[in-house]
Amino acid sequence: MSHRPPPLAGLRVLDLTRVLAGPWCTQNLADLGAEVVKIERPNSGDDTRGWGPPYLRDGEGHDTSEAAYYLSANRNKMSVAIDIATPAGAELVRRLAVDSDIFVENFKVGGLRKYGLDYESLKAINPRLIYCSITGFGQTGPYAHRPGYDFMIQGMGGLMSITGERDDLPGGGPQKAGVAVADLMTGMYATVGVLAAVHERDRSGLGQHIDMALLDCQVAMLANQTTNYLTSDVAPKRAGNAHQNLVPxxxxxxxxxxxxxxxxxxxxxxxxxxxxxxxxxxxxxxxxxxxxxxxxxxxxxxxxxxxxxxxxxxxxxxxxxxxxxxxxxxNTIDQVFEDPQVVAREMRRELPHPLAGTAPVASSPIKLSDSPVQYRHPAPTLGQHTREVLRDRLGLSDAEIDAIQMEV
Incomplete structure (x- = not known):
């Protein structure tokens, strides 16, 4: 067994994201060893905590409060319940940002400025901070202030025009992908952007703002289909399960x-x-x-x-x-996890969970030979690490934490 630490050990991430694109990025960073503190709204938390059923079940087969959707994108993180809409809550996040390396958020454009948690405000107190914003349409352009969700982005970004059976065949017509690929690819591109900025900071000593948009990522990930159009001026059409450029x-x-x-x-x-x-x-x-x-x-x-x-x-x-x-x-998904190759690659793991005993997770596909991904804990319960983080990171006493929690 190697004793080399995980690749991102020592990096601190503040995660102000919800749903999928942002949490997918920060889960990647957490899997690779970064310390990720997920800031959640008290009492409700990440929207996807309620996106069920199905929910994680306890040892007696009863549903817990943890939705499977939420569990899929939040392992290896710590949850801190803070209401950033209160002055005390926003100040706590600013204090945490002072010694953080990375800040990831997916609020609407300009939505964090009123709390003093926008890039310019945090850059002033931590010039080395890498600040990644994830939105539907980016920080600029005529759609910048629109909300953007995966399904509509798959349509707007062209994916549904090339996905599904041909229009002249039974069942023909536009079809979305079976998972939220615009969200997932944005999370992956955001991960790459963050790691690139970390590497650049080693040279410049400075952080920067990363502007990630679901629509941009959807357009980019069309790959050969994009270039098929750009080189021919003919828009590809739906071909069902056939390939546009290969036969058979x-x-x-x-x-x-x-x-x-x-x-x-x-x-x-x-x-x-x-x-x-x-x-x-x-x-x-x-x-x-x-x-x-x-x-x-x-x-x-x-x-x-x-x-x-x-x-x-x-x-x-x-x-x-x-x-x-x-x-x-x-394969159906149950057959996937029975496949001997998937089993051999250990693509399913069980992690200890405070409410259910254990929680199943799909493993990270990143296989590093000497500093592998570590599965430290499953997605945290809401506010599970609030006291620990405020005590260890900010040096607050239990009495101070109790007083703050009354405010936030």
Whole structure:
């Protein structure tokens, strides 16, 4: 076992975020060893604490107060219950900011200025502070003051125009992703931005303001679809489970279920053609190269659909694996956590929890060889660490904390 500390050990983060994009960023930082103090409203806390059912269950199978949604994005943090709308509460957060490295918030543009918790106010007392703001549309532009939520951003940002079955097929039409990908990718981009600013601070000695917008991130994460449009002036359309730039790269129905075949190059197509018993397809000028397969998908795909429908799913999966052709099943989430690869990678963990005995979590996918992610504790209960943080960070006595809690 390595004795090297976690990569971000020693960094202090003040987390004034709720719901998903901001908490996803700060959970990443916490997983990597940063000390993350989550500031929550007394009595209610993060909005997602009430986004249930389902809720975490105790040893007798009864629901606790902790919603599964909240648990997904807040592990390894400490919860401090402070009402920043009161002068005493705002002052406590300012005092915590003095020796913090990172401040992450997702209030509406300008919403923290009246409490003296905006970037300029905190920069004045801590020039080294890295301040990350996460909003729907950013700090500038005509939509800056609009609220922004993942679902609407998936629509506005183009994702739903390329997600879902083709309009001319049954069930066709726009479709959102099964998880809040705009929120999640914003959280990931915010994590990258924060770590970049930490590295830059090593040179300059100064913090800076990071302006993260869900819409920006949604546009950026369209990746090849964005460039498909920018290079052709033709907006991509929904293609169901097919790929815009690769053929065959889609779902096929077998005689007892469905599987995904993901042919990424011409040698894989040659191997695939042998597996399905039609090696001559790889020599056909219409299909020999991927550009030709994309141009002639209307001729090729029906042939493949008929052939794949004649075999069993697990037969195809085994034969394609032997041939080195990427393929896989479409698992339900319970099947995901039963998959031997997922089990081997320890993607599920159980952490001690004060209300339920233990709480299940999905592991971080970041696998560091010598300073690995540490699972110190699950998402905290509301205000669980208020007294500890105010005592240890600000040096307050129990009597002072009691007096302050009466005010905030």
């Amino acid at each position: 790269y889609q779902v096929f129905a077998s005689n007892d279920g469905h599987l995904i075949v993901a042919v990424g190059n011409d040698s894989q197509f040659r191997a695939y053609s042998r597996v399905i018993g039609r090696p001559e397809l790889a020599d056909d000028p219409r299909f020999a190269t991927n550009p030709q397969r994309v141009r002639n998908r209307a001729e090729l795909v029906p042939i493949l659909v008929e052939l794949m429908g004649g075999g069993a799913r697990d037969f195809w999966l085994a034969e394609l694996e032997k041939a080195g052709v990427p393929a896989g099943p479409i």
